[in-house]
Amino acid sequence: xxxxxxxxxxxxxxxxxxxxxxxxxxxxxxxxxxxxxxxxxxxxxxxxxxxxxxxxxxxxxxxxxxxxxxxxxxxxxxxxxxxxxxxxxxxxxxxxxxxxxxxxxxxxxxxxxxxxxxxxxxxxxxxxxxxxxxxxxxxxxxxxxxxxxxxxxxxxxxxxxxxxxxxxxxxxxxxxxxxxxxxxxxxxxxxxxxxxxxxxxxxxxxxxxxxxxxxxxxxxxxxxxxxxxxxxxxxxxxxxxxxxxxxxxxxxxxxxxxxxxxxxxxxxxxxxxxxxxxxxxxxxxxxxxxxxxxxxxxxxxxxxxxxxxxxxxxxxxxxxxxxxxxxxxxxxxxxxxxxxxxxxxxxxxxxxxxxxxxxxxxxxxxxxxxxxxxxxxxxxxxxxxxxxxxxxxxxxxxxxxxxxxxxxxxxxxxxxxxxxxxxxxxxxxxxxxxxxxxxxxxxxxxxxxxxxxxxxxxxxxxxxxxxxxxxxxxxxxxxxxxxxxxxxxxxxxxx
Amino acid sequence: xxxxxxxxxxxxxxxxxxxxxxxxxxxxxxxxxxxxxxxxxxxxxxxxxxxxxxxxxxxxxxxxxxxxxxxxxxxxxxxxxxxxxxxxxxxxxxxxxxxxxxxxxxxxxxxxxxxxxxxxxxxxxxxxxxxxxxxxxxxxxxxxxxxxxxxxxxxxxxxxxxxxxxxxxxxxxxxxxxxxxxxxxxxxxxxxxxxxxxxxxxxxxxxxxxxxxxxxxxxxxxxxxxxxxxxxxx
Numbered sequence: 001x002x003x004x005x006x007x008x009x010x011x012x013x014x015x016x017x018x019x020x021x022x023x024x025x026x027x028x029x030x031x032x033x034x035x036x037x038x039x040x041x042x043x044x045x046x047x048x049x050x051x052x053x054x055x056x057x058x059x060x061x062x063x064x065x066x067x068x069x070x071x072x073x074x075x076x077x078x079x080x081x082x083x084x085x086x087x088x089x090x091x092x093x094x095x096x097x098x099x100x101x102x103x104x105x106x107x108x109x110x111x112x113x114x115x116x117x118x119x120x121x122x123x124x125x126x127x128x129x130x131x132x133x134x135x136x137x138x139x140x141x142x143x144x145x146x147x148x149x150x151x152x153x154x155x156x157x158x159x160x161x162x163x164x165x166x167x168x169x170x171x172x173x174x175x176x177x178x179x180x181x182x183x184x185x186x187x188x189x190x191x192x193x194x195x196x197x198x199x200x201x202x203x204x205x206x207x208x209x210x211x212x213x214x215x216x217x218x219x220x221x222x223x224x225x226x227x228x229x230x231x232x233x234x235x236x237x238x239x240x241x242x243x244x245x246x247x248x249x250x251x252x253x254x255x256x257x258x259x260x261x262x263x264x265x266x267x268x269x270x271x272x273x274x275x276x277x278x279x280x281x282x283x284x285x286x287x288x289x290x291x292x293x294x295x296x297x298x299x300x301x302x303x304x305x306x307x308x309x310x311x312x313x314x315x316x317x318x319x320x321x322x323x324x325x326x327x328x329x330x331x332x333x334x335x336x337x338x339x340x341x342x343x344x345x346x347x348x349x350x351x352x353x354x355x356x357x358x359x360x361x362x363x364x365x366x367x368x369x370x371x372x373x374x375x376x377x378x379x380x381x382x383x384x385x386x387x388x389x390x391x392x393x394x395x396x397x398x399x400x401x402x403x404x405x406x407x408x409x410x411x412x413x414x415x416x417x418x419x420x421x422x423x424x425x426x427x428x429x430x431x432x433x434x435x436x437x438x439x440x441x442x443x444x445x446x447x448x449x450x451x452x453x454x455x456x457x458x459x460x461x462x463x464x465x466x467x468x469x470x471x472x473x474x475x476x477x478x479x480x481x482x483x484x485x486x487x488x489x490x491x492x493x494x495x
Numbered sequence: 496x497x498x499x500x501x502x503x504x505x506x507x508x509x510x511x512x513x514x515x516x517x518x519x520x521x522x523x524x525x526x527x528x529x530x531x532x533x534x535x536x537x538x539x540x541x542x543x544x545x546x547x548x549x550x551x552x553x554x555x556x557x558x559x560x561x562x563x564x565x566x567x568x569x570x571x572x573x574x575x576x577x578x579x580x581x582x583x584x585x586x587x588x589x590x591x592x593x594x595x596x597x598x599x600x601x602x603x604x605x606x607x608x609x610x611x612x613x614x615x616x617x618x619x620x621x622x623x624x625x626x627x628x629x630x631x632x633x634x635x636x637x638x639x640x641x642x643x644x645x646x647x648x649x650x651x652x653x654x655x656x657x658x659x660x661x662x663x664x665x666x667x668x669x670x671x672x673x674x675x676x677x678x679x680x681x682x683x684x685x686x687x688x689x690x691x692x693x694x695x696x697x698x699x700x701x702x703x704x705x706x707x708x709x710x711x712x713x714x715x716x717x718x719x720x721x722x723x724x725x726x727x728x729x
Contacts, residue, residue, distance in 0.1 A: 001613065002596075002600055002603045002604060002607055003607065005596060005600060006593065006595070006596055006600070006604065009595035009596050010595050012595065013594065013595040363591070364591075364593060367587070367591040367593075368604070369552075369576070369579070370550065370552055370579060370585050370587075370591075371579065371580070371584075371585060371604070371605045371652060371653070372576060372577070372579040372580025372581070372605065372608055372656065373576075373580075373607070373608055374573065374576045374608060375572075375576075377607065377608055486552065486553055486554075487547075487552040487553070487579075488544075488547040488552040488553035489553075491547075491552065491587075491591075
């Protein structure tokens with residue numbers, strides 16, 4: 001009991017030094033907590049951005065990239081093999097009809113031409129079954145995402161005369177048009193969803209904001225993206241036309257950034273038929289038996305289907321760009337440096353002040369030895385004081401850290417994240433129009449996320465533990481040094 | 496019966512060979528149990544060094560210090576610590592009280608390394624403070640006590656573990672004459688009533704006169720011993 005009284009009274013007597021040491025430790029702990037909270041907040045923000053892929057039950061998506069040149073980055077890495085002649089023909093058939101020829105039209109004649117173009121190269125739906133049979137794969141579902149391009153207008157006089165061809169493969173696909181004003185392009189994305197596997201795919205029932213999911217029958221149904229519905233003023237019960245066929249809108253979904261943010265979703269078989277791609281898919285959504293098996297499954301798919309590219313949440317995370325990614329990189333690199341500097345600074349301050357305090361008390365410690373205190377008791381006394389000081393610094397540090405985290409949350413600007421969509425990120429190599437005439441479809445999407453820096457209890461305790469350990473070490477070291485002095489030498493010491 | 500102390504050719508030197516200073520030189524001394532010995536001499540004569548050697552606070556450079564028949568030079572540090580705790584009480588010129596804890600806690604700190612139960616400690620501390628006339632001042636901080644009172648607390652602390660020997664280094668050096676006499680009175684009373692062996696250092700002949708024996712030091716050498724008769728009531 002007298003030990004504790006002695007410790008407390010010593011800390012009180014040296015109030016200025018105690019506060020200074022505690023503050024030194026507190027700043028270190030506070031910096032560590034704030035930076036870690038910021039880092040955790042950025043992780044959360046990224047997880048929020050990636051949630052569409054990771055949160056709806058899809059662990060990975062498989063697409064089929066293709067090298068556009070012999071020197072492309074993907075082929076340099078032993079990348080996808082060249083396509084067989086049969087496949088080339090299939091892909092040409094799917095995508096080669098993307099141009100509108102005016103040769104057989106008369107000047108002034110009105111026309112409308114609708115074509116489906118792929119954002120990724122397609123492959124046989126047999127791959128879906130093949131992937132589903134791989135070890136550690138719980139389920140796999142195919143999906144087809146296409147761009148529906150409509151070219152309409154009046155045949156220009158000059159173009160008709162010269163037989164000029166106009167199309168997305170010959171010029172900017174979206175928004176831009178360098179032809180006559182009388183010709184209009186419109187483009188919307190359509191995804192085919194395997195309605196027999198509602199838990200796996202580009203949209204799931206959980207993403208519906210209103211209406212219902214596809215019924216398991218052959219009825220024509222469409223689910224539309226909330227932003228598309230807003231721009232086209234579509235509601236549940238409205239109808240829309242795709243390639244001349246009418247679809248009732250049965251649901252509206254919100255697909256945040258990172259997912260397959262198509263404008264319209266229909267049943268997979270419907271889209272395959274409409275687009276002339278029966279039995280073809282261009283994305284396979286895969287769920288592993290457990291999160292821990294994702295990497296193993298990813299490798300297995302890559303081995304089983306050498307021409308495929310597997311995007312997991314991890315690879316998607318790497319494709320996050322924008323201020324969120326910048327902040328995360330900064331926090332990752334500078335954060336560790338800041339944490340180290342904070343901690344080392346705190347340890348150095350605590351150690352120096354404790355050692356200086358011990359030096360000032362050599363005579364007192366000599367007296368204790370003269371009245372029969374063994375060395376271990378002297379060390380225990382000083383270590384105990386350092387421990388209390390460390391706890392005080394740690395508690396102050398938590399307060400500083402919480403305040404720092406609150407300040408970060410309050411002052412941090414909203415961060416913008418741009419993510420290539422689950423499938424789009426795997427595409428990578430398509431910087432412009434593809435080799436089969438498909439348009440350069442931008443599958444990336446952006447989202448603004450607010451940063452919320454939060455402090456985890458474990459982290460706070462770890463930081464305090466470090467502060468206490470720093471105090472204990474310096475106390476023990478100082479105590480040991482002082483207690484080794486002979487009492488006579490210690491008593492001769494001039495304070 | 497062994498004497499409490501028997502010193503044979505004790506020398507204590509400081510510094511390296513070129514700058515060596517012999518603070519205590521070739522001292523022979525014998526102190527019996529129950530004696531009240533004063534070591535007198537001018538400043539720098541080696542009195543404090545000698546007392547520190549007697550108190551096992553330091554080791555001699557040469558010679559033997561037998562304490563109750565045991566050579567202190569042969570004892571391990573832990574054994575010296577036990578000796579300081581249980582057998583030797585030390586009183587300092589500047590009191591050396593811990594300023595942040597009360598008078599009672601200062602006394603209790605001397606009991607901290609022991610396994611004496613808390614209730615026994617509390618009673619013993621109260622009795623000790625009462626025995627030095629500070630029964631009602633236990634809760635005061637050293638800074639709230641006069642010099643004489645602080646030295647009484649230091650004496651109580653030195654007696655906490657009922658030592659065989661009480662060593663006092665100029666216990667009146669920081670006190671006025673009247674208070675100094677009071678402190679000497681306390682020590683003499685301890686010697687007389689409890690048979691406590693007391694060795695004190697002083698440069699004041701009047702204080703030295705209170706002892707039953709005075710030894711004189713000069714330049715590290717111990718001078719002739721002179722047996723003094725105890726002055727009754729002095």
